[in-house]
Amino acid sequence: IIDLYIVFAVVTALIQIAYVAVVGSFPFNSFLSGVLSCVGTAVLAVSLRIQVNKENKEFKDLPPERAFADFVLCNLVLHLVIMNFLG
Amino acid sequence: MAAPENPQQQAATIRHAFGNVLSFLILLLIGVLAFSIRLFSVIKYESVIHEFDPYFNYRVTQFLIKSGVYDFWNWFDDRTWYPLGRVIGGTVYPGLTLTAGTLWRIFNALNIPLTVETVCVFTAPIFSAFAAWATYLLTKEVKGVGAGLTAAALLAMVPSYISRSVAGSYDNEAVAIFALIITFYLYIKTLNTGSLFYATLNAIAYFYMVCSWGGYTFIINLIPMHVLLCIVTGRYSSRLYIAYAPLVVLGTLLAALVPVVGFNAVMTSEHFASFLVFIIIHVVALVYYIKGILTPKMFRVAVTLVVSVGLIVGFAVLAVLIALVASSPTKGWSGRSLSLLDPTYASKYIPIIASVSEHQPPTWPSYFMDLNVLAFLVPAGIIACFMPLSDASSFAVLYIVTSVYFSGVMVRLMLVLAPAACIMSGIALSEAFDVLTRSIKLQLLAATENPQINAGDATKVTPNDAVKTEKSEDSVKERSSRKSKKKEKENVEKASSVSRKEKRLLVLPLEASMIAVFLLVLLGAFYVVHCVWAAAEAYSAPSIVLTTRSNDGGLHVFDDFREAYAWLSHNTEVDDKVASWWDYGYQTTAMANRTVIVDNNTWNNTHIATVGTAMSSPEKAAWEIFNSLDVKYVLVVFGGLVGYPSDDINKFLWMVRIGGGVFPHIKEPDYLRDGQYRIDAQATPTMLNSLMYKLSYYRFVETDGRGFDRVRHTEIGKKHFKLTHFEEVFTTHHWMVRLYKLKSPKNRIRGKTKKSKSKATTTTSSKRIGARKKNPWH
Numbered sequence: 001i002i003d004l005y006i007v008f009a010v011v012t013a014l015i016q017i018a019y020v021a022v023v024g025s026f027p028f029n030s031f032l033s034g035v036l037s038c039v040g041t042a043v044l045a046v047s048l049r050i051q052v053n054k055e056n057k058e059f060k061d062l063p064p065e066r067a068f069a070d071f072v073l074c075n076l077v078l079h080l081v082i083m084n085f086l087g
Numbered sequence: 088m089a090a091p092e093n094p095q096q097q098a099a100t101i102r103h104a105f106g107n108v109l110s111f112l113i114l115l116l117i118g119v120l121a122f123s124i125r126l127f128s129v130i131k132y133e134s135v136i137h138e139f140d141p142y143f144n145y146r147v148t149q150f151l152i153k154s155g156v157y158d159f160w161n162w163f164d165d166r167t168w169y170p171l172g173r174v175i176g177g178t179v180y181p182g183l184t185l186t187a188g189t190l191w192r193i194f195n196a197l198n199i200p201l202t203v204e205t206v207c208v209f210t211a212p213i214f215s216a217f218a219a220w221a222t223y224l225l226t227k228e229v230k231g232v233g234a235g236l237t238a239a240a241l242l243a244m245v246p247s248y249i250s251r252s253v254a255g256s257y258d259n260e261a262v263a264i265f266a267l268i269i270t271f272y273l274y275i276k277t278l279n280t281g282s283l284f285y286a287t288l289n290a291i292a293y294f295y296m297v298c299s300w301g302g303y304t305f306i307i308n309l310i311p312m313h314v315l316l317c318i319v320t321g322r323y324s325s326r327l328y329i330a331y332a333p334l335v336v337l338g339t340l341l342a343a344l345v346p347v348v349g350f351n352a353v354m355t356s357e358h359f360a361s362f363l364v365f366i367i368i369h370v371v372a373l374v375y376y377i378k379g380i381l382t383p384k385m386f387r388v389a390v391t392l393v394v395s396v397g398l399i400v401g402f403a404v405l406a407v408l409i410a411l412v413a414s415s416p417t418k419g420w421s422g423r424s425l426s427l428l429d430p431t432y433a434s435k436y437i438p439i440i441a442s443v444s445e446h447q448p449p450t451w452p453s454y455f456m457d458l459n460v461l462a463f464l465v466p467a468g469i470i471a472c473f474m475p476l477s478d479a480s481s482f483a484v485l486y487i488v489t490s491v492y493f494s495g496v497m498v499r500l501m502l503v504l505a506p507a508a509c510i511m512s513g514i515a516l517s518e519a520f521d522v523l524t525r526s527i528k529l530q531l532l533a534a535t536e537n538p539q540i541n542a543g544d545a546t547k548v549t550p551n552d553a554v555k556t557e558k559s560e561d562s563v564k565e566r567s568s569r570k571s572k573k574k575e576k577e578n579v580e581k582a583s584s585v586s587r588k589e590k591r592l593l594v595l596p597l598e599a600s601m602i603a604v605f606l607l608v609l610l611g612a613f614y615v616v617h618c619v620w621a622a623a624e625a626y627s628a629p630s631i632v633l634t635t636r637s638n639d640g641g642l643h644v645f646d647d648f649r650e651a652y653a654w655l656s657h658n659t660e661v662d663d664k665v666a667s668w669w670d671y672g673y674q675t676t677a678m679a680n681r682t683v684i685v686d687n688n689t690w691n692n693t694h695i696a697t698v699g700t701a702m703s704s705p706e707k708a709a710w711e712i713f714n715s716l717d718v719k720y721v722l723v724v725f726g727g728l729v730g731y732p733s734d735d736i737n738k739f740l741w742m743v744r745i746g747g748g749v750f751p752h753i754k755e756p757d758y759l760r761d762g763q764y765r766i767d768a769q770a771t772p773t774m775l776n777s778l779m780y781k782l783s784y785y786r787f788v789e790t791d792g793r794g795f796d797r798v799r800h801t802e803i804g805k806k807h808f809k810l811t812h813f814e815e816v817f818t819t820h821h822w823m824v825r826l827y828k829l830k831s832p833k834n835r836i837r838g839k840t841k842k843s844k845s846k847a848t849t850t851t852s853s854k855r856i857g858a859r860k861k862n863p864w865h
Contacts, residue, residue, distance in 0.1 A: 070283030
């Protein structure tokens with residue numbers, strides 16, 4: 001499921017870039033915040049996936065609840081910033 | 088073996104708790120030390136804000152507290168850079184002022200009525216205490232608690248940091264260094280634990296750093312460099328990805344939030360490194376992921392496929408990027424950053440950056456003055472970081488190497504070197520003490536455990552003689568020389584396990600280690616003495632008030648600057664404009680509350696060149712220029728009577744250079760005699776006629792009859808002259824600040840206006856903004 005989410009985020013980012021290439025980047029901050037929000041959620045989802053993956057030796061001790069809580073916190077901060085930046 | 092474990096465990100926990108309490112107390116004391124060593128200037132002079140830049144920050148803080156955050160964010164300042172004004176909201180790093188404003192509000196909410204000035208003056212020492220604690224945390228992550236405590240103690244006192252954070256030095260670096268260390272600490276913590284929580288905190292700390300100082304580009308380039316280093320040396324792990332990738336995304340977004348940075352966060356070359364490494368780390372992560380999934384043969388096929396496609400795409404993107412970057416003349420870097428990479432850049436193209444004394448390369452003695460003992464503990468620390476090498480210690484090594492390089496370019500960046508040097512020295516000292524105290528302990532242990540064995544055998548406790556040690560321990564086991572058999576067993580177990588470990592660790596002879604410990608403590612004592620001396624004598628001078636010792640030992644205070652500003656604020660109209668060299672702009676707006684033409688922000692080179700040209704021109708031309716800018720008063724700093732070396736005549740060469748950079752009729756060779764600027768009888772006529780000379784030395788000959796300039800150590804060239812276009816309105820007690828007023832044009836014009844002459848002067852003023860007035864003078 002996380003993989004699908006990652007793919008969705010990346011595709012949304014690509015669509016936004018294509019839009020900018022076509023229409024022009026006038027409200028640059030909106031473009032920036034949109035693209036970076038997609039990239040950001042993708043990155044965070046990847047991090048979550050890394051941490052939750054049972055085969056990953058380095059994160060054996062990390063309970064998945066904690067990983068998810070961190071993920072939620074990070075997303076909160078990210079979206080707060082994006083809302084602010086969207087203008 | 089449960090029974091004997093418990094007392095051992097208990098002993099261990101008690102020791103642990105005791106150690107915790109002790110380190111907490113030590114940290115508290117370090118904080119108090121860091122705070123109090125910076126208070127010398129408050130004790131010696133008064134609680135006043137130093138230098139030039141802090142006055143601007145102070146004024147901004149006053150405005151913030153008076154008008155609130157929204158007005159501050161959108162503030163357009165019309166009291167500086169007349170007639171251009173300055174967008175404060177968009178050009179200032181708000182971190183410091185917001186921090187001080189918050190502190191003031193907290194104190195007021197607690198009903199502690201501190202004035203804004205007090206809060207501003209003491210912000211720096213408070214944050215240096217925080218910075219010391221942050222250094223403890225950072226070094227603890229790299230090496231351990233002992234190293235952390237040593238590094239924190241070193242940072243609390245290091246003169247280089249003290250120089251920019253004394254009480255009263257209310258400048259960006261005061262909070263920025265704290266933000267820097269905290270950001271690095273959180274990065275290392277994320278790297279060590281791999282937790283997203285710390286990654287979030289890291290991004291927030293980075294945001295605080297971006298708010299505070301332009302030096303944040305150091306972070307955003309150092310961390311990618313470190314990530315690249317880790318990848319290249321094969322230390323890639325998913326923790327690295329979690330540490331780096333969210334930081335880049337969140338960090339760039341947060342950096343773009345700060346108005347000063349804005350879109351520079353994605354457009355300037357200073358940030359490209361982070362994006363490049365972002366892409367690289369994704370590629371590497373993908374490669375590892377695929378490697379884990381596919382069989383080796385398929386992996387190789389996939390690799391060739393991906394590499395060929397990737398190279399094509401990569402080349403295309405790279406070509407576009409290079410075209411974009413090459414199109415801008417500075418390749419996308421800002422002037423200051425470029426001067427860091429190419430130290431000769433500023434002197435060739437931007438004389439203003441070259442003229443700031445803080446931007447010069449440091450001399451060798453200044454390294455020893457600012458870092459003292461740390462200068463030769465750092466290499467030891469670097470070696471200690473290599474055994475064992477972890478991600479965190481490789482980061483520390485990278486940090487010190489880069490900061491040493493950059494501090495060699497600009498003396499101001501020695502400040503960034505200070506925490507790195509403290510960390511390294513802390514590690515080195517802690518490792519040294521480790522080895523030495525361990526040697527002492529083992530030697531003593533071996534000596535007491537083998538009372539029958541003479542000293543000769545005791546010295547045989549060397550790394551290679553682990554077997555022999557065990558044998559001697561066994562013989563002790565048979566002897567019941569200790570109080571209880573259990574304790575003996577514990578000791579033996581501990582000693583034997585330790586001695587087994589000791590096989591690889593170094594154990595030095597007893598006397599040598601004791602002497603070494605004593606010498607190291609002595610070294611620390613020298614360091615402390617030097618730091619206190621540096622803080623008291625060298626770095627605590629508020630440049631706004633000067634002191635000197637008279638012959639009978641009394642203290643003589645020169646308060647001329649504040650005298651002049653007070654005169655200005657009391658005796659001129661609120662809307663009067665004051666022209667001076669840009670050094671004094673901030674102080675004039677903050678203390679005298681008058682509009683200035685140019686100030687320390689130096690963002691408009693042409694405007695500064697205008698003032699410089701005016702100062703270098705003869706009186707009539709200067710009057711023209713100043714009149715076109717609506718200037719009423721001219722402020723000149725003159726040190727010839729008392730021997731104050733940083734006066735305007737000494738800065739005159741920069742006025743000529745900067746003015747000449749924009750207005751070609753100012754030619755530097757006109758002012759030089761034999762390649763030197765002179766003001767005595769050998770000076771060139773252009774020099775003797777320039778406004779700066781005249782305003783500095785007007786009536787100077789009346790002081791001692793000869794006109795002897797104590798700074799240049801000569802008599803002046805032109806002694807008796809009158810001013811035609813300016814009149815002197817105020818000279819301070821020691822003649823350090825002199826104020827002149829522009830004379831208004833005469834109402835009646837005598838004789839014909841000489842058209843050719845007026846054309847010559849008006850062509851120079853036509854290059855400037857403002858209406859051209861026809862020259863009403865003869």
